[in-house]
Amino acid sequence: MRLLNISATLTMLLTAGCTAYGEDEITFDCSRSLCGCAMERAVSVAMKFSDSEGEPLAGAVLVCHDNGSNLGTANPDGLLRLSVVGDATPGCGFQPRCQVAYLRKKDGSWGRPFWFARFVRGEDVALGTDRVERVEVESEKPD
Numbered sequence: 806m807r808l809l810n811i812s813a814t815l816t817m818l819l820t821a822g823c824t825a826y827g828e829d830e831i832t833f834d835c836s837r838s839l840c841g842c843a844m845e846r847a848v849s850v851a852m853k854f855s856d857s858e859g860e861p862l863a864g865a866v867l868v869c870h871d872n873g874s875n876l877g878t879a880n881p882d883g884l885l886r887l888s889v890v891g892d893a894t895p896g897c898g899f900q901p902r903c904q905v906a907y908l909r910k911k912d913g914s915w916g917r918p919f920w921f922a923r924f925v926r927g928e929d930v931a932l933g934t935d936r937v938e939r940v941e942v943e944s945e946k947p948d
Contacts, residue, residue, distance in 0.1 A: 842894065842895065843892040843893065843894045844892065844893050844894075845890065845891075845892060845893075846890070846891060846892070846893040846899060847888045847889065847890050847891075848888070848889045848891070848899060848901075848925060849886070849887075849888055849889075850886070850887055850888075850889050850925055850939075851884065851885070851886045851939075851940040852884070852885050852924070852937055852938065852939055852940055853879075853882070853883050853884050853885075853937070853938045853940050854867075854879050854883045854885065854908060854935060854936070854937055854938075855883050855935070855936045855938070856934070856935055856936070857934040857935065857936070859936070861879070861881070861882050861883025861884075862879055862883045862908065862910060862911070862935065863879060863880065863881045863882070863883055863911060864878060864879060864881075864910075864911035865878070865879045865883070865885075865908045865909065865910050865911060865916075866878050866879075866908065866909040867879075867885060867887075867906055867907075867908060867921075868906060868907055868908070868909055869903035869905075869906050869921070870903075870904075870905040870906055870907055870918050871902075871903050871904055871905060872903070874903075876889075876903065876906065884940065889901045889902075889903070889925050890902055891922075891925075898926065899925070899926060900922065901921065901922045901925050903921050903922070904920070904921060904922045905918050905919070905920060905921055905922075906918070906919060906921035907919065908932070908935060916932055916933065916935050917931075917932055917933035917935070919931060919932050919937070924937065924939065927939070
């Protein structure tokens with residue numbers, strides 16, 4: 806009987822946590838993370854690609870390794886702006902749908918795969934001889 810009461814109490818808490826988490830909120834409250842509510846988010850990212858000498862990688866295509874889709878093409882200055890879609894949860898933060906990406910350079914060569922998800926979350930990543938610089942990252946409201 807006591808186990809039943811504990812189970813019922815936990816169910817009520819989890820349900821309350823999920824319903825208390827409104828779609829209009831942008832920040833998460835870790836005290837509500839028990840329910841694991843995931844909300845779709847889009848994060849605007851501007852990045853700049855350059856080679857080992859610092860020259861822009863104009864026309865480089867950012868490719869998602871996970872599904873092979875093109876995420877965008879760098880302009881003549883090596884700059885690429887895109888909206889990264891993913892899920893955000895109170896316990897895990899933002900998780901982009903694309904976890905690993907790589908560059909397909911204008912000359913047809915391939916860059917080394919890198920942790921795109923970590924880059925979007927603000928961590929440093931390695932591209933081998935090429936460089937990626939975070940120019941801007943801005944969160945958007947949920948869809």
